[in-house]
Amino acid sequence: MSDERKIVVVPIQQSGCVLQQLRLPHPHSGKPTSYYADAENEVLLEAATVDMDGRRSWLGDGWVSANGSASLMTPIDPLFIYLGLLTTMSMSSGDEWKYVDVDSLRLETNDTMDAMSVGVLLDMSRVRSRALNALCDVRDISSDMQVAKIDPTKVLSWLRRKCDPSRLPKVLESSAADMTVDAELARQARQREMALLVSEYLSLYWTTKLFAEFGGFTQVSESEQLLVKRVQAVAFDAPESYVQGVASPNGGSKLAAKQEVRS
Template sequence: MTSKKQMIAFTRKQDQDVTSLQPISLPCPRTGKVITFLYDQDTTTIFELSKVAEGRKACWLIDNSVYKDGALHFITPIDPLFIVLPILAEIGRKVSLIVRKKDSELSLTRISLSHAQEEGKALYRTMDDIFTLEQDIPSHDIQRMIDTTAFSEQLAHLCDTQEIAPGMSVYRYNEEKSLGWLKQKVDALVQQFDMIPQFKNSLSDLAEDKKKDHRLRESIYVLAKYLTNDWIKALFKCYDGLTEEAVDETEESMANDINNPSVDDYFQLVSNKSTSPATEKATKKPKPTTPRSLANVNTKDIKPLTSFFKSK
């Protein structure tokens, strides 16, 4: 017998109904591993679920019940195209076998679908063929993703599309379109960069000619959570002269090793990016000193506190 997990949600709006949120399993955009998302049946929206666990044992006390799992989860909407992109890209990388005649002999040559497109061999595929038949994930969860608002129309950002019958379209992955869509995401983040206090503060110590590259670089890194390394490198190449920032090995190791940092650690990691070493030293609290009124007290005949607890 399996016990059904309960989800306690705190929302910004009072009396907001969260019973429509259902867990679904979909591939992680960056790693490809199947992870849990939330699907809102009322709005057909997909939410990502980020767990921030306490470093020590904790629990929730709600009404008259005790919930052993004291972890905190952040629930935020996610664009389903980020989930779709690696699926489409994988299909684009798959190889096909074609027969070629070379030196009067038949040989099987492996060519990528991108090469096949140049030779007119590329095939359009139905949505079911792309997202259902080849995926090792629950079909009903894939269907929920497909049912999200305007999903089929949004695929035009990543694919060439053709309508073969009323209400029926076929799709072909287009890498150039996909990169253009990601670039639009980066440019949108750059426009909003100064509206986020922590990002804006990170510009204060930079020379004016360095700020533009900094905005672009950090905006790409914001999207990096949802992209493979190949896409990250491709985005950097879109901007002339923009280079990737060297990553501190200690910080990278810490970020990779701690899957569920405490709430304090989570916000500390976020704030460290906008805090310089000089500022950290300045914010350290001084060691408390002995009050002057007690500095000259004669302690010769004063018993230690532990003496009161000894057996007589």
């Protein structure tokens, strides 16, 4: 077993929490993806590895790691996961939707998720209530059975709120502003960039619906350029954005970082 020190960057609020690893389908690709749940505080984190091996090193209190790579854990709104799961369950044909027993997901184990992981997600009661209220038409069949189906009007209303230009991360504001000196066009550019950012957590079905809400986006090459800037902004995050954390019991280092919260 390698004794190489691993660097994990987590939000300050989760730096002292026990995190459970979950296997759930990514809401955009549908591929099995690792998430980490702070079940007590009902927070879901997604992980990404920043490969800086050979380009940077880590210097800590009495230790040095030649490998400058790190795993970043940042909060993701669990409603994106719910939307992906419920879309798969509730879609009937075309734009028709059927009622489903949400708790039946607890029995699902397949190539993209396992029942235990879904159970942890469903047991986050506040998250579950928020998801069903924001995304679904819900009916109580009995005291212990509740069914729900996707409500497209609710979903698109929720997604439009996600695309509020004022929510655009500061690191991307200059990219959108550089496109034009006209204030209204700059606002539209920020909104388009927010919609593109949100679409990275949506299936093609909902991406198409969301873009249609804004009249569609035609300047694909421009959008691709902004996507490259987003990736670079994450991959080369400045070291001064981190604050020192505490050493974990197994000798690893736990660092905390201020992150943009997608909630």
